[in-house]
Amino acid sequence: MAQKKFTKLSILIYISFLCIWAISAVLPEIFGPKAKIFSNIIFLFICVGITGIATPIIIMRKYNVAYHYQATMTSIIAGIIMYLIASIIEITFFTSWATIITSSDNNAITIKHILITLPISIALCLQFYLMIPIALIRRFQENNLTILMTILISAISMGFGLFIETGFRNAEVFLTMVLIGFFLGAGSVLTGKFFLTFTTLFLIIYTNSLAMVRYIDFSFPVAITGFIFCISALLIGFAIQIKYSGTEHLL
Numbered sequence: 001m002a003q004k005k006f007t008k009l010s011i012l013i014y015i016s017f018l019c020i021w022a023i024s025a026v027l028p029e030i031f032g033p034k035a036k037i038f039s040n041i042i043f044l045f046i047c048v049g050i051t052g053i054a055t056p057i058i059i060m061r062k063y064n065v066a067y068h069y070q071a072t073m074t075s076i077i078a079g080i081i082m083y084l085i086a087s088i089i090e091i092t093f094f095t096s097w098a099t100i101i102t103s104s105d106n107n108a109i110t111i112k113h114i115l116i117t118l119p120i121s122i123a124l125c126l127q128f129y130l131m132i133p134i135a136l137i138r139r140f141q142e143n144n145l146t147i148l149m150t151i152l153i154s155a156i157s158m159g160f161g162l163f164i165e166t167g168f169r170n171a172e173v174f175l176t177m178v179l180i181g182f183f184l185g186a187g188s189v190l191t192g193k194f195f196l197t198f199t200t201l202f203l204i205i206y207t208n209s210l211a212m213v214r215y216i217d218f219s220f221p222v223a224i225t226g227f228i229f230c231i232s233a234l235l236i237g238f239a240i241q242i243k244y245s246g247t248e249h250l251l
Helices: 001-031 033-062 072-096 096-102 105-141 143-163 173-192 196-213 218-241
Strands: none
Touching: 001 033, 001 105, 001 143, 033 105, 033 218, 072 173, 072 196, 105 143, 105 173, 105 196, 105 218, 143 173, 173 196
16 A cells, blocks of 8 residues: 555656756747746746755655665676767767867856756756665566566656757757666666765756856856755655654665
8 A cells, every 4th residue: 555655756756856847948948038037936946956856866765765675796797888978879879078168167157056966966867766666666566578678768858858848849968868767777776875876867957058058047046046955855855753654664
């Protein structure tokens, strides 16, 4: 019973996360540049901070979901190779590191992208590579087909999320990020380590966003307050008292 409730809540949160992200992306398209600041606030505060970070943490704590699980050293090494492949694909398709290295130094832009991409990476990792995979695997029983399905869903979610960031214009970004997301998902399943997946995802999102100066239009006040809000949401999600549903870990 607890597994079914966790699955339903996870899917609802996942759909809400993507819908709010999409709404924040289309606002400037509908109302023009004047709506950009409202779009950025909705994205960082509501989509990332509340729906992407705080809510998944509270739900996973309520259902006693573990963030890590045991894996053999061979499996962990194989997972790290998957992370490296994902990083190589990102560098090859977007030439992000080369762009960053050869570009002129601009500490303000660098700091701004760290402030924005760090909470985004936390939200994406919680949503796409922890909560949804666990919900599906535990709902439909753990086997190779279910694991492959969860990896594919994580990959498509990753691609769709970054496709939203382009204003639904760049199909190449969607396809590339689906491929990157697939290897990230495989790495997450093989290592069973949330922190390793998050670290790889953050490096990919950060370098890609900085190379494409994706968040240049975010004002510093929004970036700083959004970062503080998201990290506060993370800490509050772990700090508040939760009554557990059941005594066994779902994972």
